[in-house]
Amino acid sequence: MTDTPSLAVTVLGHDRPGIIAEVTGALADLGGNLEDSSMTLLRGHFAWTLIVSGPSLEQVRERLASLAEDDLVVTVLVVPEDNAVAAPSDTRYLLSVHGGDRPGIVSTITGVVAAAGGNIVDLTTRLSKDLYVVVAEIVLPNTVEIGELERELTAAAGAVGVGVTLRPEDTDLL
Amino acid sequence: MNSLLPDLPELHNGRVRDVVRAPDRVLSTPCPEVDPTEPSIMSLAADLLATMAVSPGCVGLAANQIGVSARVFCLDVTTHPKTHTHHGRFVLVNPVLVEATRKDRAREGCMSVPDFTGDVRRASRVVMSGLLPGTGEEVTITTDAFEARAVQHELDHLDGLLFLDRVVGAHAIHPRQTYL
Numbered sequence: 001m002t003d004t005p006s007l008a009v010t011v012l013g014h015d016r017p018g019i020i021a022e023v024t025g026a027l028a029d030l031g032g033n034l035e036d037s038s039m040t041l042l043r044g045h046f047a048w049t050l051i052v053s054g055p056s057l058e059q060v061r062e063r064l065a066s067l068a069e070d071d072l073v074v075t076v077l078v079v080p081e082d083n084a085v086a087a088p089s090d091t092r093y094l095l096s097v098h099g100g101d102r103p104g105i106v107s108t109i110t111g112v113v114a115a116a117g118g119n120i121v122d123l124t125t126r127l128s129k130d131l132y133v134v135v136a137e138i139v140l141p142n143t144v145e146i147g148e149l150e151r152e153l154t155a156a157a158g159a160v161g162v163g164v165t166l167r168p169e170d171t172d173l174l
Numbered sequence: 175m176n177s178l179l180p181d182l183p184e185l186h187n188g189r190v191r192d193v194v195r196a197p198d199r200v201l202s203t204p205c206p207e208v209d210p211t212e213p214s215i216m217s218l219a220a221d222l223l224a225t226m227a228v229s230p231g232c233v234g235l236a237a238n239q240i241g242v243s244a245r246v247f248c249l250d251v252t253t254h255p256k257t258h259t260h261h262g263r264f265v266l267v268n269p270v271l272v273e274a275t276r277k278d279r280a281r282e283g284c285m286s287v288p289d290f291t292g293d294v295r296r297a298s299r300v301v302m303s304g305l306l307p308g309t310g311e312e313v314t315i316t317t318d319a320f321e322a323r324a325v326q327h328e329l330d331h332l333d334g335l336l337f338l339d340r341v342v343g344a345h346a347i348h349p350r351q352t353y354l
Contacts, residue, residue, distance in 0.1 A: 033180045096339045100197040122344035128289035135344045163202045165339040170277075170295055 002170025004052045008079045013072035015046040023082045026063045030055035092169040097134040112156045188224030191240035193281040200238045204334040208244045209305040210267035210305040219307040234324045236331030245338035247328035251321045258319035268299045273301040281338045292337045293346035296326045
C-alpha cells in the first residue's frame with residue numbers, strides 16, 4: 001500500500017473528552033491509515049498506543065505537536081516491519097494472578113513465563129487499595145509441559161505472596 | 175419456574191459479620207468439608223443469611239467471605255432480574271457440582287472484590303447436590319440462568335477461587351470506580 005514504514009504513536013495524559021477524535025482527525029488529514037490500537041484509562045490517565053501507516057515520521061510529529069499544548073505527551077516512532085506470527089502448534093493460555101500489592105509481582109511471574117519460552121500477547125494489571133490483579137494472555141510452545149509450568153508458577157507466586165491460575169484460553173471457533 | 179427445597183430449619187440469631195476482602199488469604203484457601211448437623215455450622219448458616227440480608231445487592235455469600243473456612247454457602251437470587259429458575263433462599267453444606275452445560279458469558283461482581291467486575295464464562299445449566307444445615311438432608315438442585323451462575327461463583331469461593339481467576343481475557347477486568 002505504501003513504502004513508508006508504519007509508525008507507533010503513543011498519547012498519554014489527563015483524560016478528557018475528544019482526545020481520540022483530535023488525534024484521528026489529525027492523522028486522517030495526513031492520509032494516515034489507523035491500524036491496530038489500544039486505549040485505556042490507567043488510574044484516570046488517558047493512555048493510547050496506535051500503529052499508523054501512510055504519512056512520514058516528520059509529518060505526524062509536526063501535526064501532533066499541538067496536542068502537547070493540552071498537557072498530552074505524544075511520541076512517534078518508526079516501527080520495523082515484523083511479520084512474526086505464532087506457530088500454529090502454539091497454544092494460548094490465560095494467566096490470572098491476584099494478591100496483596102508489593103513490588104516484583106509482575107517481574108516474578110512473567111520471568112517464569114519467559115523462561116518457559118512463553119510469549120505474553122496481552123496484559124492488564126490493576127491495583128485497588130491493597131489488591132493487585134494481573135491477567136495475561138500468553139502463547140506457549142506446545143513443547144511446554146503445562147503441569148510443570150503450573151508448579152513453577154505456583155512456587156514463584158507463593159514467594160511473592162500471591163495466587164496464580166493458568167488455564168487454556170476458551171475460544172469458540174465458528 | 176421454581177422448584178422448592180425443603181424448608182430451612184429455624185436459623186435464629188444470625189449475626190451480621192464483616193465481609194472479608196481480597197487479598198485476604200482465607201479467600202484463596204480451599205475450604206474443608208464440615209458436618210451439617212454441628213451447632214457451629216447451624217450458627218454459621220444463620221450468620222451467612224443475616225449478613226446477606228443486610229448487604230445491598232448481595233445474592234450469595236460463601237463462608238470464607240465472612241472469614242470461616244468451611245464448605246457452606248447461602249444464596250437468594252429470587253428478586254434478581256436475570257433469574258429464571260430459582261430455589262428461594264437457601265444454605266448448602268458440602269455442595270458438589272454434578273453437571274454443568276451450556277456456557278455463556280456475563281459480567282460478575284463480588285462483595286469480596288468491591289472495586290472490580292469481570293467477564294466470566296460459566297455454565298448456564300447446572301445440577302448440584304449438597305446437604306441442608308441442621309438435618310443434613312441431601313438435596314439435588316437443578317437450575318439455570320442467573321442461579322446457575324451464582325451457584326458456580328459460590329462454589330469457586332469454596333475452592334479458594336475468585337472471579338478474577340476465571341475472567342475470559344486480559345481486557346475482561348473492569349474497575350468499578352470512575353476517575354473522571
